[in-house]
Amino acid sequence: MSDPLIDSLTAAVQARPDDLPLRLHLAELLVAADRGAEAIGHAAQVLAREPGNVTAQQLMGRALGTPSPPSPAPQPAGPSEPAQPQPAQPQPAQSPPVQQPTGVDWSAMEQQFGDVVPPRFTRTGEPDPIQGHQDRIFDVESATITLADVGGMADVKKRLEVSFLGPLRNPKLRTLFGKSLRGGLLLYGPPGCGKTFLARAVAGEMGAAFISLSITDVLNMWVGSSEKNLHDLFESARGHAPCVLFLDEIDALGHKRSQLQSSMRTVVNQLLTELDGVQGGNDGVFVLAATNAPWDVDAALRRPGRLDRTVLVLPPDRPARAAICEFHLRDRPVAGIDLEQVAAATEHYSGADLAHLCETAAEYAMRDSIASGEIRMIGQADMMAAAREVRPSTDAWFATARNVAMFANESGEYDDLAAYLKKRKVR
Template sequence: MPDDAGLQALREAARFSPDNLPLRRHLAAQLLAQGYLAEAEAEYRAALLLAPKDPDISAGLAEAFVRQSAFGAALSALEPFLAAPGYPPRMGVIAARALLGEGDGTGAAYRYRDAVSRDPSLADPDLAARLAPPPPPAQPPAPGQPDHAQPYGHGRPYGQPYQPYAPPQPVHAPPGVDQSTAEVERPPVTFADVAGMEAVKESLRVKLLLPVQQPELFAAYGKRSGGGVLLYGPPGAGKTHLARAAAGELGASFVNVGLADILDMYVGSSERNLRATFEMARRNRPCVLFFDEVDALAARRSDMRQAHTRQLVNQFLAELDGVDEHANEGVLVLAATNAPWYIDVAFRRPGRFDQLVFVPPPDTAARAAILRILCRDKPLAEMDFDAVARVTEQFVGADLKGVVDRAVEAKLHQSISAGRPLPMSTPDLLAAAQTVRPTSVREWLATARNYVLHANESGAWDELMPWIKGGKW
C-alpha cells in the first residue's frame, strides 16, 4: 500500500469518484511512476473498464506488466493497437521491451526502431544496446533470378518491413484444402454404462440431449439444440467415458478431438485444422464434438508468449459462436479438463462453455457400480462389490480398473496352473486393492483448494466448496 500522502489523497478521491476517468488515469500514472506496480496495474484495469479502447491506458497497463516481467500479458494488451498502422510510438517501445523479455530480439529491434523513427524523444540508449543489429539492406535479385522470400519462417519479400510477431521457428504452410484428421464414430456405450454420477448425467440430459430429442418443446421457449459444456474434475474420474456415453445415449456421431488433430508446426495451420474439425461436426449433425485436455487449446491468452498461439484461442471462440445463430445447431460441444482455472475466461461466456459441470470422484455406491461394470464380462464367483468399494476410498474409475486388471492377472496365473478358467472372487479384488494407491485425487484436491479458498472472487468454483469445506474428501 503506497504511504505517500499525495497518492493517498488521490486514492481517496478515486474511491469517492470511481467513474472519474481522468482521476483514475492520473492515479494509475503516479503509481506507475513511483514503482507501485501491482497497484498501478489494478488502477489501469479499473480505468479500462471505463474506456476499453483508450490507447494511453492500455499502454500504461502494458508498461506495468513489463516492469513485473509479465511480458505475454503486456503483448496481449498491446496487440489490438499494434495490428493497426500509426499506433502510438510509446506502445512500440513498450512492445520492444516485452519482446526482448521473451527472447525475440529481432522483433524487439523492429518495434523499437520504428517507434523512435516516429518519435525520437523516446530513444532509450540502454534498450537500444541490448537489441539485435539492424538487418542488412535488401539486395534486388539479379536479372533472371526469382525474388525469393526471406528470412526463414517469416515469408517476407525483399524490402518489406519485418513482421515482429511471427516467431523464428515456425514456417507458414502453403494454402490447401482444409481437412480434419479427427474421426467420426458411433459409440456403443450409453448412460447405462456410466456408474453413478446421476447429477452429472441429468445436467447433460437437460443441456445437451433433450433439446435434440424433444425439439418442439424446446423451440416453444426459443431454445435450440447445441451448446457447450465443460467437464472438469480429477484425472481418471470418467470425463471421456461420460462424453462417449452422451453421444451413445443420443445415437449421435462422436468426434474425439486430440491435440494432434489440431496443433501443427505451421503458423495458421492449427486454426485451419480447428475450423475443419467444426465443419466436419456440422456435416454429421447431430454430433457430439469432444475436446479432451481442452486447456491446451483454450488457455488464458494473457499467459501465452506468442501471438500465433493467441490466434488459436481466438479461432476457437469464433467457431463456438458460429458464423450465424444456426451454424452450430445440433452440434453438442463437450470439453474436459483437469485444470479449469487455466482456461481463458472468455470461454465461460453464455453461448460457449457457459455450463461448468464438476465430475467428482465416485462415492462408495458409485465405486461398487463401477466394479460391477468392469467385472461383468469375466468369470465370477459370488461377489461382494460393496466390501471392495469400502476399502477403495478416493479411488477414481481409472484406479478401480487398475484393481480389476491386477486381480485378473493374478487369477490368470492360477488358471494357467489349473488348466481351466477359475472364477474371480471378492478376496481377489481385496488383495489387488491393497497393492494399488489412488493416483490423483489428493494432488488435485490440493490444487483445487487453493483456487476455491483464495481465487474465487467470481464464484466460478462455488460448486467445489462442499467438497473442500464440507468433508466430502
C-alpha cells in the same frame, strides 16, 4: 422377403464398418439375392478404401448388370501343320504395358451412379467425395452407448438433461421458450472419472454423430495450419449435425492467452471464433469439453454463449464403484467376491483406479497359479490385497482443487467443488 443370413451380416457390417472382407461377402450375397442396389453401396465403400480391389470391381459390375468379357479361346494348331518353333527375333523397345479394360466402363458408371458410387480417383486439391474433405482427418463416429450405461453421476445426468437432451426431445417446448440447439458444456474433475465416456454417452443418447478432438489433431508446425485444422474440424461437425463435438484436454488447446506465445494465441482466437459460429452456424453442434484443470482455461472460452455451463464430474460413488468392478471382472475367473465390501474399501477411487485394482487382483491369482501349477479363481482376498496396494489417484488433484476453491472462487464458479470438499472434509 427378408433373408436371416443377409440381415445378420448387415448388422455385423454396421458394427464393423472397416471389415472389408465381411462387407464383400455381404455384397456377394446381395447380388445373388437379386438386390443389386444394396450391393452397389457396399462395393462402393470397399472401392473407396481400396480402388484396385478386383473382387469389389467384379461385384459392382454384376450388380449393375455389366457382362464380363469372355476370355479368348486359344487357337489350336492345324492337324496337317504342326506348330513350329519360331526363331527368336530382336524385339524393339517396348512402351510401358497398357492396362487392359476390365469390362466395366467406370466413367459411365460414375456419371450414372454419381449419387451412390463415389469417383474412383480425384485430382489434387479436390475435396474427398466420400464424406467431405475432413472425414479422412477427423473420425466421425456413431456412439453405441447411452446414459443408461453410465454408473452413478445423477447430478451430471440431470444437468445434461436440462441443457441438451430435454430441448432436443421436445422441439415444440424448445421453440416456445426460445431454447437454441447450440451450446457448450465444460466437464471438469479429477482424471480417470469418465468424462470422455460420458461425452460418448450423450452422443448415443441423442442419436448424434460424435467427433473427438485432442490437441494433437490440431497443432501443426506450419504457420496457419493449426487454425485451418480447427476450422475444418468445426466444418465437419456442422456437416454432420446433430453432432457432439468433444474437445478433450481443453486446457491444452484453450490455455490462458496471457501465458502463451503469439503462435498459440491465434489458435485460441480461432477456437473462440468457431465457438461463436461466425463463419458458419453452429445449430445442432453440441460442444462438450473436458479438462482436469479448468483454472487454466482462458476466461473468454467460458463466456456466456461458449462453454458457459460447467459440470463437476466426481469420482464414482459406492454403487457405481461396485458396478465398475463388476464390469472389469466380467470376463475373468472369479469366485466369492463381495462387491459391496470392495466398494466400501475404495472410496475416492476413480474409474481408472478401479480398473487397475481389478487388473492387480488378476495378477495375484495368476502368479499363484503359475507357482502352484493349478489354476485358481480370483477371490475376495485378491481384491482386498489389491485395494491395499492401489491407492486413489484423485488425492493429488483434490489437493490442488482445494486451493482454487478456497482462494480463487470469487465468481462462484467452483461452488459445487467447494461443497464437495467440505462434505469430504478436505481442509
